[in-house]
Amino acid sequence: MEEVSARFVAQKISKARWRPLPAAALQPPDIFATGSWDNEDNRLALWAVGELGSGEYLGEPQLLCDIGHDGDVMDMQFLDQERIVAASSTGSVTVFRHHQNNQTLSVNQRWEKAHYHVDQDTSCGGAACTGVICNNPEIVTVGEDGRINLFRADQKDAVRTIDNADSSTLHAVTFLRTTEILTVNSIGQLKIWDFRQQRNEPSQIFSLTGERVPLHCVDRHPNQQHIVATGGQDGMLSIWDIRQGTMPVSLLNAHEAESEYLDWSREKKAFLEQSTTYLSHNTINQSVVCAWLNNDPTKDRMEITNLIPNQTLSVNSLDVLGPCLVYGTDAEAIYVNRQLFA
Amino acid sequence: MEEVDAEPPLVVVPGADPASRQLCFEWGPAEVLVCETRFDRGGGGDAAPGSSRVFVVRRDQDIYIQTLRKLFNESHGIFVGLQRCEEELAGKSRKAQLVQVSKNYRSVIRACMEDMHRAAAATRDPALHSQYSTQVSILSAMELIWNLCEILFVEAAAAGPLLLRLLDWIRLHVCDVDSMVREVLSSENPSKHKLFWNVVDVFVLQGRMDEARHLLSKEASANPTSMSMYKVLDDLMMKMPVPNLGNTQTLTELELKWQHWHEECQRYLRDGTFASNPHMESICKILGGDENAMLEKKELLTTWYHFLVTRLLYSHPTVKPMELHFYAQSSMDLFLGEESSPEPLDTILMAAFEFELHQVIKECSIALSNWWFVAHLTDLLDHCKLLQSHNLYFGSNMREFLLLEYASGLFSHHSLWQLGVDYFDHCREYGRVYLELHIERIPLNTEQKALKVLRICEQRHMHEQVRSICKIMAMKALRNNRLGSALSWSIRAKDAAFATLISDRFLKDYCERGCFSDLDLIDNLGPSMLLSDRLTFLGKYREFHRLYGEKRFSEAAKLLLMLMTAHIAPCSFWMTLLTDALPLLEQKEVIFSAEQTYELMQCLEDLTAGKPDKQKLLDDDVEIMKVEMLRLALARNLARVIVKEGTLEGS
Structure with a gap:
């Protein structure tokens, strides 16, 4: 696949994210951020990919700037064009600002110990923050301590905290509507939380039957808000309809190993219109599958395409914006595919 | 005991003073812990309490060089690809495949070298600069050796093509002349440049006849008086027979042609055709295979192996692989003369020319500060079925021994450990034992990392390690008062005793507070409830409360x-x-x-x-x-x- 460009970056990449495009932008995204994990000094970096001039793509991604990050980057989201929210394994949540005029990164806001263990033995007690999601200016974080925090980018303290929201580890979070969020945990449950309610209880719990397979990632359909997808440790992709029932609508055994991250494409292919859902996800190791599910109304079946050639080590994160895909691996490389739909 | 090949280097631990206090040490899987004891050197007895420091002494320091991580990661991919590719491919295509793999390895080394070069140019810190430069020279030496091994062992080029390969090898690696060539060619009037003849000589010495002729034609057009002389030399250079890859001519044919051409060169020399121009005369001498004329260009040749290849080109173009070592030895002697002794690189190359595979690997192991090179090279040669006969008196075989050493080094690194796993997987005899030993020592800071390690163990059915990881995580969760998490982990480990312990904690909490925590978990236990009696009771007792509540x-x-x-x-x-x-x-x-x-x-x-x-x-x-x-x-x-x-x- 010659439209894929790669770069070895000498750090294991845990997250890769495209910078969102301004509303009126026509050109494809050109800047993405990466976060590393399991290094002695972890870094958050911004990369630029060359202009897509006359169908030709110039070279490998170039480093724009980077900044040290305390602990592993567990999750990362762009808050807006120039601010990035990063979740750390130390339990802190940091907002970084990208100064575009002189290409530097600086810390804009930090919530220390946003996630922590109540603990008598150890003094530090920070618990890893596993997931973060933004809906400017609101930021929601979840962690290994089963806590849900709601922050506002401009406020020093948390707006809302739900202690003991979950008895096991919360692995991921996403917005369902402006006031509702979805979380997945390590005992196979999908929970909906409504911030309008003052009770610290989920408004709804969905669970996989029997198995208790940990769920690692969650995302909702970009247009049909009631359709939600989760990826589990056994590689099972579950599609849920939150309007009905408490069990998944369909299960897809897409890979042999764990799904680490999944993402509904924010853009659909025009000619497939309503019926297309695009889904990509990956495995934690071995056969890395990036699947593209294409629900064809005439045939009513899913079509799965492997987008990433066989990798030996796991792909930890991927992000799709328009026709562009970026992903980072434990083999310390980042890959950019600019013609996903070609 | 076998005798030691090289004196073991002395490692000074900065901060520790063995002169005043006795040191004690403990071996680890990849490092040594050293500390000062309370006993002083002189008269036994307790000295004043000294520093309470423990030193970690690691070997394989190259693993920690940031810029080499690219090399480790990229070569890991090639290594795994090589292990996976089918052995069935017959003769020729198999060989082509192996040569391709070897080339891939070399291109990784080259890419890494370029990065290092760029880094050296970018840095202002002189210490860092010299460190990068050293690395560049080590990498370039590695590539030089690898390339030679590729020609001699992997590709096993036959007489004829062998010389062409060796010429390529020289052209690729003796590259300090390239800048000189560029300087001359970019000058306004190349033929007047003071280095002009040097450049022509370099082209001739490297057998780049077309380029040499091109330059000479410029000179010729500037000197119409000696036109005929140039014409003769040009003719000679054009007619020089070279082995070609198309196999259209036999070796004997080539030899005959070459003999003829050689005599022609000698004749011109005898006739004194070029007597008026010392530059051209020396070129003609070189063409005629005059070793002294070649040695006069010593600074252009730079190394003895360049001299060797030039010498072969003009005196023995049909050299057979097995005759190489004879010419190599004499070339080295002639080139280095009496005064200087061969350096490690020379010994390694010499061993390669002698087809002493094991000697090459041994010398490389001693000379290089990392296991990367020998481990990958040995593995490749093993895939060429060149190392079958050799068994060590310890461990399994040389390939496995070196791979294990390399992978152990990777495991001692805080983030390269993941690469080591695949290397262990491909060591049939001891790989698994090593993996078991190392994987337990990976620090599990976050659940995410624990899950990655767990996945590795589960795929390899390492039940003991799976159990121990889950137990560690369960203990951690318990210490953090996360009973729900702890229970999940112990259910995952199928650890009945621990599940009982946690269930007791739940029940105790209930007795104290009168309500259950973590209902979402206990209500959804399902069949895992049967793991331990106490857990069953916990589940059932909660069910009682639910029924009562309803x-x-x-x-x-x-x-x-x-x-x-x-x-x-x-x-x-x-x-x-x-x-x-x-x-x-x-x-x-x-x-x-x-x-x-x-x-x-x-x-x-x-x-x-x-x-x-x-x-x-x-x-x-x-x-x-x-x-x-x-x-x-x-x-x-x-x-x-x-x-x-x-x-x-x-x-």
Whole structure:
């Protein structure tokens, strides 16, 4: 696949994210951020990919700037064009600002110990923050301590905290509507939380039957808000309809190993219109599958395409914006595919 | 004991002073821990308490060089690809495949070298600069050796093509002349440049005839007087027979042609055709295979192996692989002369020319500061089936020994450990044992990392390690008061004892607070409830509370009784259960049947009578009161139930 460009970056990449495009932008995204994990000094970096001039793509991604990050980057989201929210394994949540005029990164806001263990033995007690999601200016974080925090980018303290929201580890979070969020945990449950309610209880719990397979990632359909997808440790992709029932609508055994991250494409292919859902996800190791599910109304079946050639080590994160895909691996490389739909 | 090949290097631990205190040490899998003891050197006895420092001494320091991480990661991919690719491919295509793999390895080394070069150019710190430069020279030496091994062992080029390959090798690696060439060619008038003849010589020495002729033609057009002389030399250079890859001519044919051409060169020399121009005369001498003329260009040749290849080109173009070592040895002697002794690189190359594979690997192991090179090279040569016969008197075989060393080094690195796993996987004999040993020592800072390690173990069916990882995580969660998480981990590990421990904690919490925590987990235990008796009880007891809460009293009562009569509940918990029965007994409606009431009474009596510490139990006023109240409630219930059952039967 010659439209894929790669770069070895000498750090294991845990997250890769495209910078969102301004509303009126026509050109494809050109800047993405990466976060590393399991290094002695972890870094958050911004990369630029060359202009897509006359169908030709110039070279490998170039480093724009980077900044040290305390602990592993567990999750990362762009808050807006120039601010990035990063979740750390130390339990802190940091907002970084990208100064575009002189290409530097600086810390804009930090919530220390946003996630922590109540603990008598150890003094530090920070618990890893596993997931973060933004809906400017609101930021929601979840962690290994089963806590849900709601922050506002401009406020020093948390707006809302739900202690003991979950008895096991919360692995991921996403917005369902402006006031509702979805979380997945390590005992196979999908929970909906409504911030309008003052009770610290989920408004709804969905669970996989029997198995208790940990769920690692969650995302909702970009247009049909009631359709939600989760990826589990056994590689099972579950599609849920939150309007009905408490069990998944369909299960897809897409890979042999764990799904680490999944993402509904924010853009659909025009000619497939309503019926297309695009889904990509990956495995934690071995056969890395990036699947593209294409629900064809005439045939009513899913079509799965492997987008990433066989990798030996796991792909930890991927992000799709328009026709562009970026992903980072434990083999310390980042890959950019600019013609996903070609 | 085998004798030592090289004196082991002395490592000075900065900060430790073996002169004043005795040092003690402990071996680890990849490093040594060293510390100062309390005993001083001189007269035994305790000295004043010294520093309480422990030093970690690591070998394989190259693993920690940031810029080399690219090399490790990229070559890992190639390595895994090589292990996977089919061995079935027959003769030629298999060889082509292996040569391709070898080239891939070399291109990784080259890419890494370029990065390092760029980094060296970018840095202002002189110490860092010299460090980068050293790395560049080491990498370039590695590539030089690898390339030669590729020609001689992997590709095993035959006479004829062998010389062409060696020429390519020289052209690729003796590259300091390139800048000189560029300088001359970019000057306004190349033929007047002071280095002009040097450049022509370089082209001739490297057998780049077309380029040499091109330059000479420029010079010729500037000197119309000596046109004829140039014409002759140009003609000679053009006619020089070279082996070609197309196999259209046999070696004998080539030899004949070459002999003819050689004599022509000699004739011109004898005739003194070029006597008026010393530059051209020396070129002609070189063409004629005059070794002294070549040695005069020593600074252009730069190395003895360049001299070797030039010499082969002009005197023995059809050299056979097996004759190489003879020419190599004499070339080195001639080039280096008496005064200088060969350096490690020279010895390694010489060993390669002698086809002493094991010697090459051994010398490289001694000279290079990392295992990367020898491990990958040996693996590749092993795939070429060149190392089959050799077995070590320890371990399994050389390939495996070196791979294990390299992978162990990777495992000692805080983030490259993941690469090591695949290397261990491809060591048939000891790989698994090594992996088991190392994987347990990976620090598990986050659940995410633990899951990655767990995945590695699960895929390889390493049950013992899976259990230990889950246990570590469960312990961590327990210490953090995350009972739900701890229970999940112990269920995952199928660790019954630990599940019992955590269930007890849940029950204790319940007794203290009167409500359950982590209901979302306990309500969804499912079949995993059967892991341990205590966990089953926890699940069932919670079910009782749910039934009670839903006002399904008779089902709740039945379950409660069952918990005791089937001995699912631990004895220590019976009192709590009986107390839970109290409100059921006091309900308006009769819930327990006569038989069930008798059983309850039996339970109560068992509890009060069976206990050896009955006195202690009864001493407590509250306890006495509870028992009395229970007895009363039971008796009343019995009375009511007898009446009710009697009435029912009568009607």
